[in-house]
Amino acid sequence: MTCSKSILIFFILLSNLSVQVLSSEVEECGAEEDDGCTNKKKALPLKIIAIVTILISSMIGVCLPLFTKSIPALSPDRNLFFIVKAFAAGIILATGFMHVLPDSVEMLSSPCLKENPWHKFPFTGFVAMLSAIVTLMIDSMATSLYSKKHNSGVVKPNSGGEPEELAVVESGGGAHSHFHGHHHGAKLEVQGAQLLRYRVIAMVLELGIIVHSIVIGLSLGASNNTCSIKGLIAALCFHQMFEGMGLGGCILQAEYKFIKKAAMAFFFSVTTPFGIALGLALASSYKENSPRSLITVGLLNASSAGLLLYMALVDLLAADFMGPKLQGSIKLQIKSYVAVLLGAGVMSLMAKWA
Template identity: 75%
Template sequence: MATATKLLNLVTISIFVISIFTPKASAQSNECNAQSNNSCNDKSAALPLKIIAIVSILVTSMIGVCLPLFTKKIPALHPDRNLFVIVKAFAAGIILATGFMHVLPDSFDMLWSDCLKENPWHKFPFTGFVAMLSAIVTLMVDSMATAIYSNNHKKGKTAITPHHQGDDEEAVAERDQEMVAPARPTGHFHGHHHGLGKEDSPDTQLLRYRVVAMVLELGIVVHSVVIGLSLGASNNTCSIKGLIAALCFHQMFEGMGLGGCILQAEYKLLKKAIMVFFFSVTTPFGIALGIAMSSIYKENSPSALIAVGLLNASSAGLLIYMALVDLLSADFMGPKLQGSINLQIKSYIAVLLGAGGMSVMAKWA
């Protein structure tokens, strides 16, 4: 898991380095560096709205991400139950729509802006390219982290239960057969086991849930900081009012998706608290950072457009991959949904409702 964290940090740092060293002399006009002047631009009136945004988004984020963590006390929402699968499908639809309908279009708009030079920004689809690379890197981290942890786990089990010299061949063969036999799914792993062998043991499945939770949180955190920065740097009171309501709903439902993954990962209390904390504070932190940088941060400047555009593209690729591969595909191709057409239909409806609701919100945020 430490290796996976290092890889994720390396990817994030690389994107920031690329953004910092991107040529600043890429503007076509000085108008791109200027804030637009209209009746909605009021710095003194915008500040109280930003403070309200910090508090309200912090509270709704905490409610959203913590809500699934308390479902153990509600039998109907236990991870073994059908209702949990449907709610998780709804949350996965929200995360998928966030990548496709919110983050990716923003990146296209920024990297195709008239404020950037024709060459190279208008000659090559950097948004699609970076999103594709991000999805591939996410797959690599996902795969490598799982393999490394699985190998270490196998070595640990081998060291704990070595073959004794006094064992006869029949006993050894019997013990090996037990190791090869597929583990019987228990607890909330029931809905995700394929029953193909030891690779699908509860320990391996638990690892998958933990890798998914870590990678998903990274993508959400990057996106949350970016949207918070944009809101905090803006002095447009007309847009801020709509953004506050939209982002509250956005963070709450996105938090529910992440909270479900954290619940399945079965982290200890401290690890859960850390992940909840980082998700909850990233958007408010971005807003506060935007307020502090409002005098120097110009959202239409070439540097800002390139940096935020690249970050959005990488975040979109990660979120789309996670939603399709690790959340939707893992559940819909698992035995629980494959064994019930009725549950599949309900889950598909939940996905469409989640994706549709988040798509409608793209009008405001």
């Protein structure tokens, strides 16, 4: 799975969502309640503030791990890197469990939808389960394809994906150098395989975050409820910053060339602001409580939840906690567990307001 393919999938999903929203039924499921918070004129400047602040927060979060030369403490071989990454993984995990999944359940169990089939079958859990399985398939197949692509050599850490033939340099003492060469080659093969995994993880995680980000941005941009927008701005700034740090850590470990790093950081940073701008543009035709919008956004949220939960548990937490770095230090494991609980707890608390 290349960066271009991930971007193509993102635009296909986005175009599908846009078409569904634009073709949403004019007929509304009951009139919107006037709770004193709905004000289109006051909501507009808040949305503009949201675009700017979320963009800045996203850029800071995703770029911070990429500048480890300026911040040596955050380099991938330091303990702090794993602790911060564990905190970010807790954020992503709580996002799936406490924000995206409940939103999907609420939408797909809305009284605005027909009793049959939407109230007769738990579509949220079903779609989330399928999404997790599909993510596993993509994860596994992409890793396999990457491995076959580079089966003629081993990916050098600084090669940006280019295969590098292993060369055993004979230097006197044939038996010793032959053994040393094979030992060195085996070590490089292990490093190359790990690097391939990091690259697949970075790509799949970016895809899941992009789908989720465009949906929450669209919802915020289309809303005129000033009370909910204020809480959402603070929650999303926090969420995007630390989710970006988790993604940035994966991008850093993938050791891409500068152009790929910049492209992935760019797309992460702009998707939520772009979703807000799209919501603004579609505000007149987008009806949050129309059956078509509830079904479309509800199913997208369910699929995003399954993907985010799989990535957080399998490719971020399990990969690190079962890896040699954390397995070699119980003290570091405990610190990382505390970081996971702290990240998940803070993001769970955010569900009270957003």
